[in-house]
Amino acid sequence: MHIKEIADKLKVSPRTIRFYEEKGLISPDKNDENQYRVFTDKEAWRLQTIISLREVGMSIQQIEQVLAEMDEGDSEEVLYYLELQRAVIFAEQVRLKQVINTLDHMINHYKSESSCSWESLWELAAQCKRTELERTNWMDRWNFDKQAASYDQQVQTVQESFHVHKDYDKVLDKVLEWIRPQNHEIGLEIGIGTGNLAGRFLGRGIQIKGIDQSKEMLKQCKQKYPEIETRIGNFLAIPFTDHCFDFIVTSYALHHLTPEQKILALEEMQRVLKPGGRLCIADLMFIDEQERASYLEQWKQRGRKDIIKQIEDEFYADRSQLLDWLQKNGARTQIEQINEILHLVYAQWSSKS
Structure with a gap:
């Protein structure tokens, strides 16, 4: 096909096709005699792919990356770019x-x-x-892609004095217990990681989906639990439509958000929950700012600046602020402190909301 033929077929202008050629996304053959562009089936398919990706808002640079992965036959990376978009x-x-x-x-x-x-x-x-x-402004300062391969080992490694994953299995079991999932329900885990919490729901025959900002964490999760639908996403823009989940769970993830971002995250979670929806958060937090100051002072007295630095590198929640927002927004709440820094926060909204 010549340029006008393929432009008519794909319902774009010849000028658009020439633009993609100038950007190096396509390279049609040219007739030796008249230098007319000749599009093979392969070039036509490639051009159709470019147009489709532009329709969903991808930039030229992103399309260039996708095409490179397609040329190398890496379907997994292509899928990642589509999910990212x-x-x-x-x-x-x-x-x-x-x-x-x-x-x-x-x-x-x-x-x-x-x-x-x-x-x-x-x-x-x-x-x-x-x-x-x-x-x-959120960014992954902790490089979870790098941690993904060893994460399951990390959470089971007992540290001598300050162990953030102390009671790890206990608290995940409690999340499942508190949510009380029913067979007909659909849940969401935010910050699904390698799937350790979602796997507990799957083991009960409960349908659960998961999101995470780390593609390497999602790869690990898929290897362990290929049945779980996962998506690239985060607390601040959950990639699902309004009111589509019966419950949401999250563990060891919310403390990577600033206090202001935590409120935005709660708003997003409420958006995707159905009326009567439930939320259970298992995370590192303090009862209030006074307890946080007291806890840090204890480590200061013991000369453990390294532990203080580790805590201050993240954003352990003020539990009272979470409860205040949940209650003001119509949720009935339940709490339990598992250990010095690990808490469970449960919320349920009215089915009439």
Whole structure:
């Protein structure tokens, strides 16, 4: 096929096709006599792939990476890029929802005020900006891709004085017990890691899905539990539609978010839960800031600056703040402290919400 024929077939302009050629994404043969571009079936298929990826919002650079992986026959990496793009689109959906909410507040404020206060409107816009920065500024400072292969061994390794995974199996068993899953229900684990918690639900015949920002963790999970549907994603933009899960569980993950990000995470979890949905968090936290200060002081008195540094490198939650948000947003709560730093927080919303 010549360029006009394939452009008509794929419903794009010849100019678009020439653009992809200039970017090096396609390289059609040229007729020696007249230099007309000649598209083989292979080039037509490649061009169709490019157009499809552009339709879902991929950049030229991302498409270039996908095509390189396809050329090398690495279907797993291609799937990763597609899933990553899905996560990006969900994150954009969450951002747009926040912008719409801000506009609604501005409109209502403007209608209700006899003389519009631009300072108030400016503060609403600034708050929207701060929220967006909290959503987008998270980064994996702990390199979970690198930890993935040895993670299961790490959680079972007993450390002499400060063991963050103390009572690991006990607390995962309790999450399953507290959620009380039913056979007809569908659950979600956020920060699924290698699947140690989700596997307990699977063993009971419960359908559970999982998300994680680490592709290597998801690879480990898939090797152990190929039946579990997993997606690239995180607390701040859960890549599922509203009200689609009966319950959500998460373990040893929330403490990687700042206090402000934790609130955004709770909002996201409530968004994807059905009315009457349940949430169970097993994580490293303190009852309140006073307990945190007291705990750190104990280690300071023992000269263990290394342990203090380890704790301060992460964001152990103030449990009272989590409970305050959950209760203000209509959830009935239950708590249990497992050890000095490990807590369970359970929440259930009304089925009428």
